[in-house]
């Protein structure tokens with residue numbers, strides 16, 4: 001029994017050490033790539049962490065676990081977790097010191113906060129209803145992020161939309177990428193069109209998504225409106 005516990009502890013310590021070394025190596029790589037010191041990167045990460053504490057979120061620079069592409073991603077983990085992980089590519093954009101990248105970053109964090117705000121539960125069912133539900137979640141989070149930046153940082157709706165467009169053009173540079181949907185995310189064209197055409201994530205916006213997915217079940221649409229309307 002005692003040996004088993006010692007072995008488990010050793011495995012855990014080794015795993016922790018592996019993650020520590022991985023993070024250190026990645027930090028060094030980013031520091032060389034961006035030509036700034038590790039201390040400067042840590043300082044930026046610390047200021048990001050402090051900034052969003054007031055919204056009950058822990059925004060962490062997490063250098064592992066993401067893909068190695070240049071896309072700008074964040075991950076909000078579980079709904080009840082306060083943690084939001086950001087990909088290192090965001091640091092590069094924030095260093096640009098261009099206001100619109102800053103707004104795009106704020107909107108991205110707002111989007112993730114939206115995922116933690118009583119949204120409908122994610123569907124694992126690969127059905128039309130499942131797709132509708134997941135698309136509603138994503139679009140709702142987009143609207144939540146838009147309202148978050150307007151309310152908390154006093155940027156105008158047009159400024160936020162321009163920043164979102166900038167991020168879309170970066171992440172999906174051609175028309176093919178902009179039209180690509182999956183089971184969880186509607187395509188960027190649809191997401192941006194909704195944000196531009198509807199002032200709020202109201203029943204009209206939700207009905208628009210239902211039409212795009214091909215949902216005609218009125219009872220289910222009404223259920224989504226009840227649970228997702230902002």
Ligand SMILES: [Zn+2]
Nearest residue numbers: 111115138141
């Ligand atoms: Zn999302």
